[in-house]
Amino acid sequence: MAQLPRYGRPDGDADRRAYAAIVAQAFAGEAELFEGWVRSFGDDVRVLRAEELQAGLVIYRMGQFFGGVSVPTWGIAGVAVKPELRSRGYARELMLENLRENFESGPAISTLYPAAPKLYRNLGWEYAGARCMFAANLSELPVAETELVVREAGPADQETIEELYRLRHGYENGCLDRSELIWERVRRAPRETPLFGYIAERDGGPEGYVLYTQKRQSATSFRYDLLVRDLVCLTPDAAAALLAFFARHRSVANRVQFYAAPDDPLALAVARTTELSQEQRMQWMLRIVRVKDALESRGYSRHVSARAVVHVVDAALAENAGDWTLDLADGQMRVSRGGTGGAQLDVRGLAALYSGSFGPAQLRAAGWLSGASDQDAALAAMFAGTAPWMPDFF
Ligand SMILES: CC(C)(COP(=O)(O)OP(=O)(O)OC[C@H]1O[C@@H](n2cnc3c(N)ncnc32)[C@H](O)[C@@H]1OP(=O)(O)O)[C@@H](O)C(=O)NCCC(=O)NCCS
Structure with missing residues (x-):
């Protein structure tokens, strides 16, 4: 029998039950309730396995409104590792694999509520709004x-x-x-x-x-x-x-x-x-998974025409890193590779800018934006909006 991949979908009901038991224990819930919860996600469950199931997560496929437009996102929840296997890097491996899958075949952004913020920040998610x-x-x-x-x-x-x-x-x-x-x-x-x-x-x-x-x-x-x-x-x-x-x-x-x-x-x-x-x-935290798609799919004011170059730093997804030119006109953002003279923008800072939670001045104070500041006003105008939030927890 072919060996199952280390990261992927559960292999049948026994795997689903094993993951449900891990989440139930992690969140002090009842195994039976969590079995129903895991089943409700159908195919949108991911696990890490060796001889046994070690860790898992679920994906909420939904949208998040930015600038008046619904941007498809993966909402990640139920991230849990068996207690005896913690602090060995399994959660990091699971999230990195998920991020890579998201980059290759998922939507352009990812959203989650963190119980362990460092885990997600290390991989490019950042606080981007409140409940x-x-x-x-x-x-x-x-x-x-x-x-x-x-x-x-x-x-x-x-x-x-x-x-x-x-x-x-x-x-x-x-x-x-x-x-x-x-x-x-x-x-x-x-x-x-x-x-x-x-x-x-x-x-x-x-x-x-x-x-x-x-x-x-x-x-x-x-x-x-x-x-x-x-x-x-x-x-x-x-x-x-x-x-x-x-x-x-x-x-x-x-x-x-x-x-x-x-x-x-x-x-x-x-x-x-x-x-x-x-x-x-x-x-809650946001991850800009694919820079160009994410920026081009949110909404913007039709009354702002601006251009800015940014040099994105993204240690976990090399495809996002480097220079990007942002051109906003008629409510449509066009993003192309290249450009010169842009400020350095950490991908975590891009998440906060994208959601509207931080403008350039706050990004500089947080250390996520550095270098040339002549385009800060353009970035501020592009992403200006009301404070991001949501009434939901997931
Ligand atoms: C949080 C949890 C998923 C981490 O799993 P893990 O396999 O032990 O994590 P890793 O070994 O991959 O560590 C990854 C990073 O997360 C951080 N981290 C790990 N456990 C943590 C904890 N309990 N609290 C805060 N941060 C934690 C580590 O500092 C590490 O960062 P570093 O590499 O810079 O030191 C695991 O402890 C767990 O299942 N907890 C119960 C359920 C839960 O809280 N899930 C998170 C829901 S958002």
Whole structure:
């Protein structure tokens, strides 16, 4: 029998179960639940093997919005190595093999949440955006009257919800163009409480929605908090209607938690009447896998015409390294090999520039951009945008 490659797809159900056991142990979960989770990825599982299965990961095929355009990405998750085999370089080998596969046959970028940032940074991923969770006291939320009606959402509203999500988040740098697997995560009710859904609409026209669960403060308390999974408001009236909807739980509930952009209009609406605390901030990482494809596939302003040369440094993917000329006109970026006089730009810095999280001044302070600075203003204009974020964790 031909020997299986060291890196590749699991060879049948026994391999899938072996990988599920590795992730379940790594993340302190139940093996059975993780078996279902691994199965849901179908072919999008990768493992490292010798005599036994040693490590693995899963790939979410989805998109991420940059400059108003959905750029296909591989979302990497479930990276885990058997505990007795750690610190031997297996995770590095797995990620490097995956990066090479991604370069050769995958999309132009890769996105992940790091539990071990050094592992990914060494290979060219960099922090490029945030997931911020805010909390507010229900008793202090504004209770304004609007013309909107808040009604319970049913199964038939899924299309409306997805459309509203896209209308609002499609113009937010970093937000996911959610795949079915990501939508399933958003819609899945936890074991202990139902998931509630409501739509805010004006004369039958939807302007926002909320999906949330309720969590008791303690086993002995009847009071609870509202944990928002997903909150989309296209208009200030939708925000006002949904905030008032939350406030009307205040006789039995204390707080509402939700995810929003660092400077979200919704967060500002809340902060007008009550202190808004940031409870959690997680950072996701981005890898520019193929420089030319990645740069040419995101969106840009039609009102910026600029040219810049950069000398990209990429130790893990030599094909990306060297001089590139960036030409932006009419909202279309054209990237060609060569050019002279460009500043040195680490591929990790390119990820932060691409997402809009860092401009040239921040890149220089971080040590990712060095040398000639005469084209910094051109780079700043090309990638100018609002702070990148996403409400999802994967
Ligand atoms: C994190 C994990 C995947 C690393 O696997 P590994 O095979 O031990 O890692 P490697 O030996 O290839 O080390 C690669 C790099 O990651 C870093 N790293 C390894 N384990 C780490 C840990 N537990 N915490 C932080 N960084 C770690 C190392 O410093 C190393 O960098 P270096 O070569 O510059 O020193 C492994 O410890 C694991 O399975 N942990 C539980 C699950 C988990 O946390 N997965 C990550 C999800 S994003």
